Amino acid sequence: MKAIIYTKYGKPDVLKLVEVEKPQPKDNEILIKIHAATVTSGDVRLRGSDFPPLFWLPARLIFGLFRPKKKILGHELAGVVECVGKNVTKFNIGDNVFGTTTMLTSGSYAEYICLPQEWKHGVIELMPKKINFKESAALPVGGMTAMFLLEKANLNKEQNVLVYGASGSVGSYAVQIAKQQGASVIAVCSSSNFDMVESLGADRAIDYKKEDYSFLKNKFDIVFDAVGKTTKSKAKKVLKKGGAFVSVKMLTKEKIQHLKRIKELAEKERLRPYIDKCFQLDEIVSAHEYVDQGHKKGNVVIEIKN
Numbered sequence: 001m002k003a004i005i006y007t008k009y010g011k012p013d014v015l016k017l018v019e020v021e022k023p024q025p026k027d028n029e030i031l032i033k034i035h036a037a038t039v040t041s042g043d044v045r046l047r048g049s050d051f052p053p054l055f056w057l058p059a060r061l062i063f064g065l066f067r068p069k070k071k072i073l074g075h076e077l078a079g080v081v082e083c084v085g086k087n088v089t090k091f092n093i094g095d096n097v098f099g100t101t102t103m104l105t106s107g108s109y110a111e112y113i114c115l116p117q118e119w120k121h122g123v124i125e126l127m128p129k130k131i132n133f134k135e136s137a138a139l140p141v142g143g144m145t146a147m148f149l150l151e152k153a154n155l156n157k158e159q160n161v162l163v164y165g166a167s168g169s170v171g172s173y174a175v176q177i178a179k180q181q182g183a184s185v186i187a188v189c190s191s192s193n194f195d196m197v198e199s200l201g202a203d204r205a206i207d208y209k210k211e212d213y214s215f216l217k218n219k220f221d222i223v224f225d226a227v228g229k230t231t232k233s234k235a236k237k238v239l240k241k242g243g244a245f246v247s248v249k250m251l252t253k254e255k256i257q258h259l260k261r262i263k264e265l266a267e268k269e270r271l272r273p274y275i276d277k278c279f280q281l282d283e284i285v286s287a288h289e290y291v292d293q294g295h296k297k298g299n300v301v302i303e304i305k306n
């Protein structure tokens with residue numbers, strides 16, 4: 001099968017399209033023919049070994065000290081079950097599925113992958129009806145992160161929520177999830193992305209390059225830092241007493257109930273993945289170059305035609 005591998009950390013051109021052996025499912029695994037994957041900001045960080053100084057050594061110990069342990073990158077996917085191991089009960093051949101590859105030994109930049117039907121760190125579920133492979137692949141990481149952090153912040157009806165960095169993947173889902181729960185949402189992003197965030201439901205947008213949100217007169221129940229570029233001390237200036245600050249810098253956990261909820265919302269057309277650009281598998285270097293710039297809107301998808 002075709003796959004993208006990287007055998008050293010570095011610029012996007014370390015990613016190479018090669019032929020590798022097609023995986024065979026173990027008894028508890030499903031073999032998925034992948035139709036779409038994504039390039040997340042986590043993927044480009046891993047490829048470039050671009051970790052904050054404090055986390056650099058621990059991250060390299062986990063992901064490979066001298067060279068990457070996991071040669072095939074890619075955290076998200078959508079595809080069709082082609083074969084099931086003999087102990088698999090949750091999925092059948094022909095099912096459309098979507099999910100993540102978190103902490104597995106192989107990723108989704110490939111024509112096929114084997115995933116356990118259940119494992120500790122990642123999730124897999126039947127794909128939402130009504131949306132396609134490319135849209136489904138773009139849902140899990142950003143959607144589950146937004147849901148986890150909004151739950152941690154005790155999101156409730158009629159709250160005021162500020163989403164800092166609303167035009168990224170996590171931000172675009174945080175705006176929509178907060179809105180569909182009945183909150184009022186102020187989105188902080190560039191003015192070039194105002195149309196995007198308003199189309200996702202934001203009540204108002206402010207440009208982080210022109211206005212400092214911490215000087216706003218409004219008070220918020222939740223300040224959600226969706227790009228890891230603001231601080232709790234700044235957020236405190238606009239938080240109500242007892243309000244919550246949450247950030248993508250916090251540890252999150254993938255939960256199957258969150259993926260199921262995301263699926264449900266997508267089927268009810270209350271949550272939609274915003275797709276910025278779509279590349280083919282053999283254009284992976286261009287896709288990484290684009291995401292490396294740090295200005296993607298929502299999600300970048302890789303279509304895998306096989």
Ligand SMILES: NC(=O)c1ccc[n+]([C@@H]2O[C@H](COP(=O)([O-])OP(=O)(O)OC[C@H]3O[C@@H](n4cnc5c(N)ncnc54)[C@H](OP(=O)(O)O)[C@@H]3O)[C@@H](O)[C@H]2O)c1
Nearest residue numbers: 041145165167168169170190208227229248252294295296
């Ligand atoms: N904790 C977790 O489980 C978890 C999960 C997923 C992601 N993450 C982390 O969350 C972060 C965001 O990831 P993502 O993929 O959602 O976002 P992303 O798509 O990488 O974010 C890009 C967006 O952020 C905006 N942006 C950049 N600098 C900004 C600033 N100073 N203020 C406001 N907006 C700014 C950009 O808009 P402009 O073009 O206007 O600059 C762009 O639209 C990454 O660091 C990622 O590693 C964490």
